[in-house]
Amino acid sequence: MSRGVAEPQPGIGRTLIYLAWVVTMAFFFANAEIQIEGGAGWATSLPTWRIENNIWLDLFWGGRAMTGYHAWVFTFMMLVFFSPLAFQGRWTLRDWGLALAGLIVFWVCEDFLWFLINPAFGFENFNPTKAFWHKHWLWGAPVDYWGGLAVALLILVRRHWPRR
Template sequence: MAFFFANVEIQIEGSAGWAANLPTWRIEKHWLLDIFWGGRAMTGYHAWVFSFMALVFFSPLAFNGKWEWRDAALALAGVMTFWMVEDFVWFVANPAYGWAKFDPVHVAWHPHWFLGAPVDYWIGLGGAVLIVWLLHRSGRVRR
C-alpha cells in the first residue's frame, strides 16, 4: 500500500516534495510544528492526506463493531510504519531523487537526520516496534 501511495504522490508532487508547488495553504513556522511535525510546514494537502490514511487504518475498528485498545494500538503502529515506508519509497522511486539524493542536502523538508535517515523514521520505527513489543509482551497480540 505504501509503494502504491508513494507513486501516487510522485505523480502529484513531481520533484517538488512536501507539496511545495501544490495550490494549498501552508503554515511555515509555528512552535507546534517543531514538536509534532518535525519542523516541517503544515499544508492543506498533508492535513487531508494524513487524516484520510488514519481513517483507512482505523476504519476496521469501526466496521467490526467493537473497539479494543489492542486493535487501536496495532492500527497506530501500522499507520506509523506506512508513512515511513511511503516516504522512503517516494525518494527511491522518484526520478528526480533516487537513492543518490536521499540526504539532507537534497531533502530540505526533512531538517533532522541521524545515521543516514530522517529522525522521523527512527522515531516512527521505534514507536511502532515498541507498540508491537508491548502488545506481544502483554499477550495482547493474537497469534
C-alpha cells in the first residue's frame, strides 16, 4: 500500500469467514491426528521422544509432556498460519494478530474435535480422568481452552476497534 493511504478497516464478516475456515481446517487436522494417534492421545503410543515433569512444561505447556511429534507439528502449523504474511511481505501488527488468533482458535478447536470425533473417546470421555494429559480443568474443559480463547477474542476485538 502506498504511503499516506490508510489501510481499510477489516470487516467483521471477513473475520468470521476466516474463523469458519480455521474451524474447518481444525476438523480435517483432528481427523488426520486420529489416524496417527488412534485412541492414545498426546502421542503416548508414538515412537517419538518425550520430556515430562519439567518446571518449564508446567509454566508454558500446561504440564503436558513435550514430544517430538508435537514440537514438529506445532511449528509446522505456526508456519502455515504465518505463511500469508511471509508471502505478502507484510508483517503488520494487525495481520500478525489475526494469524496468532487463528492459530490459537485452530488448536483449541482441533483438540476438542479430536475428542468429539475420535471413536476411542467421544464427548462422554472428555474429562480429566480419560484425558489425563490435560492436567488443569475449569468449567468442564482444559484451562488452556479458556485462556487461549480469551487471548484470541481480545486480539480479534482489538483488530476491529476503530483506529484513531
